[in-house]
Amino acid sequence: MRAVRFHGRGGQGAKTASRILGTAAFLEGFVAQDSPMYGPERRGAPVAAFTRIAQTPIRERGVIVHPDLVVIADASLMQDPAAHVPEGVDERTVVFVNSPLTAEQLQSQTSLPGRFTTLDLTGIALQQLGKRTAISALLGAVAGSLIGLGQESIREAIARELAELGLAAPMIERNQTVAAQCYETVPRVAIDVGLRRPTAPVPLRTPTYDPPTRGAASITAGPNSAIRSMAGWRTFRPVLRPDLCNGCWLCFANCPEGAITIKPDGKPAIYYPHCKGCLDCVEVCPTDALTVERETAATREA
Amino acid sequence: MTWQRETFKKIKQIPREEHVLPGTALCAGCGGLEALRLAAKVLGDDVVYVNAAGCFTMLAAYPFTPFKGSWLYTTMGSAPAGAQGVRDALDVLIAKGRLSKEEDLKVVVLGGDGSTYDMALSSTSGAITRKLDFYYFCYDNEAYGNTGMQLSPATPYGARTTTSPCSLQHPSGTTQEKKDIFEIWRAHKPPYIATVAPRYPLDLEEKFARASKFTGPKLFLALSACPTGWLYDPGETPEVAKLAVETGLWPLKEAINGVITHTYIPKRKPVEEYLKLQGRFRHLFEPTRQDEAIRHIQARVDDYWKQVNV
Numbered sequence: 273m274r275a276v277r278f279h280g281r282g283g284q285g286a287k288t289a290s291r292i293l294g295t296a297a298f299l300e301g302f303v304a305q306d307s308p309m310y311g312p313e314r315r316g317a318p319v320a321a322f323t324r325i326a327q328t329p330i331r332e333r334g335v336i337v338h339p340d341l342v343v344i345a346d347a348s349l350m351q352d353p354a355a356h357v358p359e360g361v362d363e364r365t366v367v368f369v370n371s372p373l374t375a376e377q378l379q380s381q382t383s384l385p386g387r388f389t390t391l392d393l394t395g396i397a398l399q400q401l402g403k404r405t406a407i408s409a410l411l412g413a414v415a416g417s418l419i420g421l422g423q424e425s426i427r428e429a430i431a432r433e434l435a436e437l438g439l440a441a442p443m444i445e446r447n448q449t450v451a452a453q454c455y456e457t458v459p460r461v462a463i464d465v466g467l468r469r470p471t472a473p474v475p476l477r478t479p480t481y482d483p484p485t486r487g488a489a490s491i492t493a494g495p496n497s498a499i500r501s502m503a504g505w506r507t508f509r510p511v512l513r514p515d516l517c518n519g520c521w522l523c524f525a526n527c528p529e530g531a532i533t534i535k536p537d538g539k540p541a542i543y544y545p546h547c548k549g550c551l552d553c554v555e556v557c558p559t560d561a562l563t564v565e566r567e568t569a570a571t572r573e574a
Numbered sequence: 575m576t577w578q579r580e581t582f583k584k585i586k587q588i589p590r591e592e593h594v595l596p597g598t599a600l601c602a603g604c605g606g607l608e609a610l611r612l613a614a615k616v617l618g619d620d621v622v623y624v625n626a627a628g629c630f631t632m633l634a635a636y637p638f639t640p641f642k643g644s645w646l647y648t649t650m651g652s653a654p655a656g657a658q659g660v661r662d663a664l665d666v667l668i669a670k671g672r673l674s675k676e677e678d679l680k681v682v683v684l685g686g687d688g689s690t691y692d693m694a695l696s697s698t699s700g701a702i703t704r705k706l707d708f709y710y711f712c713y714d715n716e717a718y719g720n721t722g723m724q725l726s727p728a729t730p731y732g733a734r735t736t737t738s739p740c741s742l743q744h745p746s747g748t749t750q751e752k753k754d755i756f757e758i759w760r761a762h763k764p765p766y767i768a769t770v771a772p773r774y775p776l777d778l779e780e781k782f783a784r785a786s787k788f789t790g791p792k793l794f795l796a797l798s799a800c801p802t803g804w805l806y807d808p809g810e811t812p813e814v815a816k817l818a819v820e821t822g823l824w825p826l827k828e829a830i831n832g833v834i835t836h837t838y839i840p841k842r843k844p845v846e847e848y849l850k851l852q853g854r855f856r857h858l859f860e861p862t863r864q865d866e867a868i869r870h871i872q873a874r875v876d877d878y879w880k881q882v883n884v
Contacts, residue, residue, distance in 0.1 A: 282601075283802070314632075315601040315802050438734070438853060440860045497597030497640040505602055521585045525775040526812050528600075528608035530592040538586075546596035550603030550801075551809035556773075 273326035274419055274463070275336045278411065279357050280345035281505065283315045285408025288433055289343065290321035292412030296421050296429035297325040305330050316505035316548055318355035325419065339365055340463055342386070343415050345393070345407065347371045348504040348572060350382055361386050366461045368414055370394060370407070372568075375459065387461045389418070391454060394507065394566070400450045409434065413451035414458045423455055498546065502529070506549030506567045512542055516561035523553035523562060577837040581783040582776045589615045595640040599632040603808025605815055606630070606713030606798030608772040610684070613711060613794070616782035619643055621680045622660050626653035626694055628686035629720040630713065643679065651693035653683045654701035657708045680709060687714040687728035690795075691753050702762040702791045709785070710793040715800035716752070723803040727753040730823075731874070732867050733854045735803075740857035746867040747857060751874070756795060760829050764791040768828040768837075771797040773815035777826055777837055784828070797824045805853020817848040822875045825882070836882060845872045 280286025294306030375388035531546035593614035667673035734747035765788035
């Protein structure tokens with residue numbers, strides 16, 4: 273059995289990618305199972321999806337804790353403890369990351385074991401599909417390529433799954449073309465075939481109970497949500513060019529987060545740790561003083 | 575006579591201070607959060623929020639809260655009942671002298687359309703009848719959003735939801751018409767009701783400022799353009815909210831003691847422009863255009879404005 277785990281941010285297409293992979297495997301005559309994580313599936317929040325592929329009926333259910341392949345749609349998830357990316361990843365796991373960095377560069381930056389491979393899917397999607405959009409077809413194709421599925425079945429699976437989402441035929445075709453390109457170009461890494469991971473028995477531990485007073489909520493706490501950084505949610509960031517700003521306040525009035533403040537001189541300023549990257553401000557700016565830039569690991573930390 | 579804003583005439587009169595802090599787990603580009611953020615600029619910090627289960631549950635997800643005031647969480651059907659309890663408690667404390675009048679708090683119910691139009695309808699009706707002094711803020715994204723966009727009574731004709739998909743039997747998706755909760759509320763004759771939309775910040779601020787002069791139920795319907803459920807790019811939230819108003823689909827109006835005034839008269843662009851932006855209406859245009867369904871939606875809007883008689 274091959275177990276593939278997808279990590280993405282809500283809206284990136286991790287769930288659809290898992291379906292494309294499952295459907296492609298099914299079309300080739302395999303038994304396939306795919307399911308998304310159930311949880312707060314909102315835009316920008318970490319989500320996961322799972323695909324199992326086998327020649328015999330699959331008895332295993334639920335989340336995949338020992339993946340053969342992990343597909344990471346957004347590199348920032350590797351630092352997000354809520355995403356649980358490292359779970360069950362060992363030196364034999366193949367880890368694909370959507371990143372402009374090379375596998376070596378990435379490996380040197382992370383403590384995550386595994387055999388890395390990368391491709392800049394977001395860059396390709398921007399270039400070839402023209403706008404920021406879900407990259408489910410590309411993720412599915414890359415996963416299919418790494419797991420060893422045929423290009424034709426991936427193509428057909430993309431058509432089926434994207435049609436189900438209501439995408440128009442020309443858009444599906446463009447996705448198929450770009451996906452085929454990704455299928456070809458992603459650096460392949462061998463996945464151990466036939467090696468079964470030894471299943472170690474998990475010892476049952478008696479839980480220890482704390483008295484209810486310990487760790488109970490301090491319900492009188494003040495407003496503290498602002499200490500959280502939303503930087504990891506962004507794929508793109510709005511950038512303000514002060515020379516073009518006419519100080520109209522529309523961006524300030526239309527930011528759902530309150531991430532844009534007005535400075536004493538009456539001009540706006542973006543506080544990036546609070547910006548989720550929705551780009552509503554860019555949409556309402558009448559003077560094009562706000563532009564869109566792609567987020568990188570370096571800019572996200574700044 | 576056209577409606578005039580008195581307090582909020584210019585965009586620079588919008589208070590700079592934030593009362594709903596950032597860092598919530600609500601979706602990027604949430605129109606409901608935008609409307610609440612603007613409303614809170616008028617409501618201030620001396621507020622007890624009574625939150626019906628829904629997307630806004632994520633506002634104060636433990637251990638974080640974006641509010642300086644209190645937040646009470648209730649079931650979907652009982653937020654106005656919760657508000658009654660909070661209001662009564664405050665009144666009793668003030669009557670006993672344990673709380674000074676200056677320390678009084680506003681009670682604000684936050685409910686989604688699933689709660690407002692559906693589950694909490696009887697609870698709201700009871701609260702209005704009892705003349706409960708509270709605000710009701712409904713963020714209407716026209717479906718049960720937090721659970722993954724299922725049909726609600728607020729879903730308009732022609733929208734696709736997960737439980738009203740585009741199918742052979744029902745090519746238009748949703749076959750029902752959106753429930754007119756404004757008129758249901760108005761039948762109770764509360765002192766103040768208004769509809770607001772996030773792309774019209776001054777209209778929104780003005781209405782909350784006006785409502786503050788009334789004692790009793792003050793009810794708001796906020797268009798909550800929803801990138802996740804309506805299937806459009808989060809950056810288009812302002813445009814979607816704007817077109818909802820400009821096409822006449824989301825009339826901006828208020829009703830004081832039951833008397834309606836339209837606060838903005840749109841030039842009424844064709845509804846198509848609004849529908850085309852959103853994935854939930856895509857099946858009306860692709861693969862085959864469903865002219866009849868589009869005409870139906872347009873006719874409903876035309877009929878509405880004909881009876882408005884402006």
